[in-house]
Amino acid sequence: MDTTNISADLVEQIVRKIVLECIGIPGKAEPNPAPELVVSISARHIHLSDADVETLFGPGYKLTVEKDLYQPGFYAAKETLMVVGPRKRMLPSVRILGPTRKQSQVELAFTDGISLGIPLPVRQSGDLKGTPGCVLVGPKGVVELKSGVIRAERHVHMHPTEAEYYGVNDKDHMNLRVYSGPCTTTFENVLVRVDKGVHLEVHLDTDEGNACDIDHADKIELYK
Template sequence: MTQLSNSISRSQVEQLVRQALSQQLGAGPAAAPSSAPNPLVVNISARHIHLSQEHLEVLFGKGAELEVQKDLYQEGYFAATQTVAVVGPRRRMIPNVRVLGPCRGDTQVELAFTDTISLGLDVPIRISGDLKGTPGCVLMGPKGVVELEFGVIRAARHVHMSPADCAYYGCSNGDNLHLRIESAGCTTVLEDVVVRENPEVKLEVHIDTDEGNAVDLDHATSVKLYVPESCKCKHS
């Protein structure tokens, strides 16, 4: 058995674990699909809002709770029956923006690029939860109004992965992968798909409405997630 010194780095340990799991799970993305630990799912994440409990009660009344309309692909998450209007500068508005549950610590509005143009907002691309320095907006519900000082983002395209998924694809949390989507007449590679590793998630890529329409995801015949050469070098 190979002896590991006390000075071995965490990245080296992760690499050894990936190599061991890869031998058990298959050679990698080029292997037969059956060798992958989980099926690859790509979903469009339409404009939506995550509310704090405080803001939920302002918008929908004291003691309000989110009501489940539909469960999402990730366990424990759902689209609620509640919707709110998002108002930008000069009172430009997008009505009926869906609230997703459960509630969070900070309210967060996730929009596509065309949505931000419609509202007249200059919105950065961020990973969910990274809200520092983001613009705000006004939220209108049936019982009240919330003026957000920050919290509006364009969600970075990302992929939820378990440790087994990361081992199979040869990546780790925070890496940027490529997603190849084959559709008739518009095969496209989307770069900078951020890895979000969590042992409790299913393998799922999220892209926004603009991206989904551009690649004609509804008629895609094949999707493939892979590590770009620059990222492979980092782990070698």
């Protein structure tokens, strides 16, 4: 390439532009600020179908909102159920999360699975083929789930703009490093779930959250 026709002025302009872009000039386009990262423990819970709500609580029954969750549209219900595993081992009071969905699903930590005698497969929410079942006991009835008991795969919810910030796509996997003194831990294989209607939030279960002492973390990093 013949560069003899490029003037010193033009070179200076180009260099200036690149330097300014690199350092980020106040008042000009700043690099995107890091989105606020929230890490939450998703404690054991149950999602129910409308039909199972009616079987367990009576015809026409609707769940009662006790507390809205961080993700818009989702809530912890006032209602709880008893979860019974094989040989009558049970958890007496497991919270229901709303709204209702197509198929009932029980999300437990490995420790819960050991208590109940149910070996838990690690699955993405809704991927229930071939999973174990359990019995749900409510005030007005009993439902025997043939499948639907899982340990939810650790995951991060994010909006498409946040996925762009991190340079990831739906179903990619990321790493989460939690700095908490002697309990500092890196979680690999954090599943990315991109959706328009969500806030940036990592969901760990109680086993994972306790292992890294998330309540006392002083720094958290999410990276590819």
